[in-house]
Amino acid sequence: MPDRMILAVDPGRCTGCNSCMLVCSFVHDQVFNYERSRIRVWRDDDQGVFVPVTCEQCEDAPCVVICPTGALTKEASGLVARNPARCIGCNQCLSACPIGAISRFGGKWRKCDLCAGLEGVPYCAANCTAGALRFIPASTVAKEKAEKTALRRMKAAETGA
Amino acid sequence: MVDLTRGEIQKKALDPALVRDWLGGRGISVKLLWDLTEPGIDPLGPGNPIIFATGVFSGTMAPSSGRLSITCKSPATNLYLKTNVGSHFAAELKLAGYDLIVVTGASKTPVYLWIDDDKVELKEASHLWGLDTRQADQALKRELGDSQLKTLMIGPAGENLVKFAAVMASIYRAAGRGGAGAVMGSKKLKAIVVRGTTDLKVADPAAFKRSALAARRAIREDQYCWSRSYLFGTAQGILGANEGGTLPHKNFQDGFTPDGHTLSGEYVSDRYAHPEGCSACVFHCGRFSRVKEGPYKGSYTAGPEYETLASLGSKVGITDTAVVIRGNELCDILGLDTISAGSLVSMAMECYQAGLISAEEAGGLDLSFGNAETMLKLIEMMARREGLGDLLAEGAEAVAQRLGPEARMFAISAKGLEQSMVDVRGSMAYALAFALNPRGPDHLMTECLATYGYTPEVRDLAIKMTGTEEAVNPVSPGGKPAMVAWHEEIYAVSDCVGICAFTSTWSYRMSFDNVAELYQDATGIQVGPEELKRIGEKIITLERCFNLREGLSAEQLDILPPRMFVPSKTIRHGEVTLTPGKLKAMLEEYYGLRGWDVKTGRPTPEKMENLGLGQEAGALEG
Numbered sequence: 001m002p003d004r005m006i007l008a009v010d011p012g013r014c015t016g017c018n019s020c021m022l023v024c025s026f027v028h029d030q031v032f033n034y035e036r037s038r039i040r041v042w043r044d045d046d047q048g049v050f051v052p053v054t055c056e057q058c059e060d061a062p063c064v065v066i067c068p069t070g071a072l073t074k075e076a077s078g079l080v081a082r083n084p085a086r087c088i089g090c091n092q093c094l095s096a097c098p099i100g101a102i103s104r105f106g107g108k109w110r111k112c113d114l115c116a117g118l119e120g121v122p123y124c125a126a127n128c129t130a131g132a133l134r135f136i137p138a139s140t141v142a143k144e145k146a147e148k149t150a151l152r153r154m155k156a157a158e159t160g161a
Numbered sequence: 162m163v164d165l166t167r168g169e170i171q172k173k174a175l176d177p178a179l180v181r182d183w184l185g186g187r188g189i190s191v192k193l194l195w196d197l198t199e200p201g202i203d204p205l206g207p208g209n210p211i212i213f214a215t216g217v218f219s220g221t222m223a224p225s226s227g228r229l230s231i232t233c234k235s236p237a238t239n240l241y242l243k244t245n246v247g248s249h250f251a252a253e254l255k256l257a258g259y260d261l262i263v264v265t266g267a268s269k270t271p272v273y274l275w276i277d278d279d280k281v282e283l284k285e286a287s288h289l290w291g292l293d294t295r296q297a298d299q300a301l302k303r304e305l306g307d308s309q310l311k312t313l314m315i316g317p318a319g320e321n322l323v324k325f326a327a328v329m330a331s332i333y334r335a336a337g338r339g340g341a342g343a344v345m346g347s348k349k350l351k352a353i354v355v356r357g358t359t360d361l362k363v364a365d366p367a368a369f370k371r372s373a374l375a376a377r378r379a380i381r382e383d384q385y386c387w388s389r390s391y392l393f394g395t396a397q398g399i400l401g402a403n404e405g406g407t408l409p410h411k412n413f414q415d416g417f418t419p420d421g422h423t424l425s426g427e428y429v430s431d432r433y434a435h436p437e438g439c440s441a442c443v444f445h446c447g448r449f450s451r452v453k454e455g456p457y458k459g460s461y462t463a464g465p466e467y468e469t470l471a472s473l474g475s476k477v478g479i480t481d482t483a484v485v486i487r488g489n490e491l492c493d494i495l496g497l498d499t500i501s502a503g504s505l506v507s508m509a510m511e512c513y514q515a516g517l518i519s520a521e522e523a524g525g526l527d528l529s530f531g532n533a534e535t536m537l538k539l540i541e542m543m544a545r546r547e548g549l550g551d552l553l554a555e556g557a558e559a560v561a562q563r564l565g566p567e568a569r570m571f572a573i574s575a576k577g578l579e580q581s582m583v584d585v586r587g588s589m590a591y592a593l594a595f596a597l598n599p600r601g602p603d604h605l606m607t608e609c610l611a612t613y614g615y616t617p618e619v620r621d622l623a624i625k626m627t628g629t630e631e632a633v634n635p636v637s638p639g640g641k642p643a644m645v646a647w648h649e650e651i652y653a654v655s656d657c658v659g660i661c662a663f664t665s666t667w668s669y670r671m672s673f674d675n676v677a678e679l680y681q682d683a684t685g686i687q688v689g690p691e692e693l694k695r696i697g698e699k700i701i702t703l704e705r706c707f708n709l710r711e712g713l714s715a716e717q718l719d720i721l722p723p724r725m726f727v728p729s730k731t732i733r734h735g736e737v738t739l740t741p742g743k744l745k746a747m748l749e750e751y752y753g754l755r756g757w758d759v760k761t762g763r764p765t766p767e768k769m770e771n772l773g774l775g776q777e778a779g780a781l782e783g
Contacts, residue, residue, distance in 0.1 A: 022252075046295055
């Protein structure tokens with residue numbers, strides 16, 4: 001499988017600033033409205049936990065499988081693309097998506113389209129200064145995590161912990 | 162418009178004249194407060210309105226634009242109060258379709274205001290009365306069936322009319338100063354809850370896209386401020402202040418805390434805290450802390466901020482950050498301003514040390530500096546007005562009045578407000594700003610950080626705005642009046658458009674220029690940078706006039722706590738840095754710059770006419 005560019009979400013780094021939601025809504029619809037955003041940040045204000053949820057562009061996307069008209073397709077770039085012209089509004093994709101990344105608002109269906117925003121990076125990631133959203137090669141995610149784990153273990157070995 | 166006496170809600174379109182003359186947010190609020198009040202009204206009575214104002218940019222992607230202004234007459238000072246809070250409340254309110262909420266009168270029974278887009282209603286809150294902010298936030302989200310709501314509420318402290326009760330946004334973010342929480346408490350208004358799902362439009366989307374994204378980029382490119390902010394939060398200033406001898410220690414007796422490094426942003430972020438951000442923020446200076454071991458295991462809260470680390474830490478002789486976090490948590494859930502709360506604790510400790518409070522009056526508490534359990538107990542006692550807490554809840558100067566003249570030195574407070582955690586003996590810009598601040602001695606109407614010249618750009622800006630290199634010598638009065646005037650104006654404008662002062666001061670990446678551009682792109686209204694500055698001056702002037710209208714003179718208004726004229730051993734060895742004479746000279750230079758009467762410190766009728774305040778001038782003289 002080719003190493004795709006993905007919109008990597010790290011909830012541990014999310015500060016709950018909602019910049020992504022505001023930017024996404026605006027660059028797509030020219031107005032500000034969290035409901036129009038294709039990325040949704042869920043917040044637990046009491047616990048200080050914030051989790052962005054958006055389309056993961058699944059390799060084997062259930063929404064693509066279920067769509068009766070072929071309005072949803074997996075592109076070569078990795079994007080699960082939505083063609084509004086073919087959509088009949090049957091709503092099956094809403095239920096098929098295990099993440100809840102396809103939303104319906106104002107009579108339209110919407111999902112992340114990996115908008116080519118600032119310098120080819122989706123607008124949300126380009127405007128996330130907390131590092132919770134990054135447009136990076138998929139292989140980077142595991143590599144970074146593994147490196148962090150290794151450094152932790154090296155440190156423990158040095159200190160004899 | 163919410164009339165709590167009648168239980169009536171009225172929606173009105175915002176008067177375009179108000180917008181044209183006052184910009185938005187804090188500007189519109191001060192004009193409304195002036196018009197809706199008479200001098201001498203009781204701040205805790207039904208005649209005191211409380212105005213919740215979004216910024217013009219709130220709810221948009223303009224950087225760090227989520228600030229909410231709350232304006233009323235202060236129960237602590239009996240003077241003008243503007244208090245401000247971040248989080249997402251202002252954004253959500255704007256997305257629900259509202260610019261301001263004006264609350265008047267008082268309800269007989271506890272209520273909360275529920276705003277769900279165009280549906281606005283007052284609801285029963287007796288079952289919420291007495292709950293802390295965490296409990297009430299949970300209860301409201303459950304009863305309204307939405308975990309993502311934005312809440313603004315008071316805790317038991319506000320209900321008990323504590324003079325420094327705060328208004329808390331989403332549990333932990335505080336509009337802390339001046340007792341706005343007590344004003345809500347006196348109105349039996351427990352909370353305002355909002356959900357906003359309408360479309361927020363701008364006048365010129367293409368232009369706004371360019372200018373807003375450019376502003377975001379400009380701020381992110383300030384690597385100095387961004388990295389310190391993101392990595393360490395506002396606590397980034399603790400270490401430097403301590404090393405410089407200006408971090409309040411033991412009730413401002415001096416400015417150095419031995420082993421104070423455990424209160425630093427570096428230490429706190431390493432051990433306890435991760436970043437949080439307000440609406441559309443670039444900096445993420447917010448913190449969220451959790452104590453995972455030791456006697457305070459299980460404590461968690463947003464923060465601690467610089468002010469809290471000083472107020473509940475160094476100033477009371479405590480260096481254990483876990484204690485500060487627990488104290489912060491208590492203040493947040495009880496709805497207390499941490500700055501004032503810590504000031505009352507350290508005052509009580511010094512009074513006890515001086516024998517002005519007996520062990521009996523202390524109810525068996527050991528009020529020695531550094532006693533963590535005592536501090537935590539006092540916080541609860543103040544919020545609930547129990548025992549000694551009932552006296553402390555009245556504020557430092559009220560305590561001094563009860564305990565006698567010797568106690569006045571131990572009240573680090575002026576005009577009825579406790580001073581924030583900057584030792585102004587080490588910073589003339591802050592000394593002047595604190596004296597002039599209409600709500601009392603704190604930094605949140607100016608924030609003259611440029612005086613520290615921490616980057617070449619900031620240094621150049623400081624020298625440019627004052628015309629002298631003395632501007633970046635903190636202990637010299639040179640250039641400080643001009644610096645304070647400039648900061649007052651940019652801060653006022655920031656509070657009108659709802660942007661965080663860290664973008665327009667500290668980082669200085671938001672200026673009159675790009676705010677003017679964003680304002681036009683967002684609203685379609687053309688206001689040049691010079692005009693913005695002028696409106697800032699107009700706001701400052703009317704705020705001062707509000708206080709003058711209450712019958713106070715400049716001599717009574719432009720003051721600092723008495724201890725600020727007692728030399729601090731840790732700023733300059735034995736050298737006196739601030740004297741009444743030095744302050745007076747700076748004040749007179751400032752009055753001159755403002756075009757006010759230098760002798761009386763009052764804006765002249767001509768000056769007011771010039772600013773478009775002719776009507777208000779008449780009311781003031783008459």
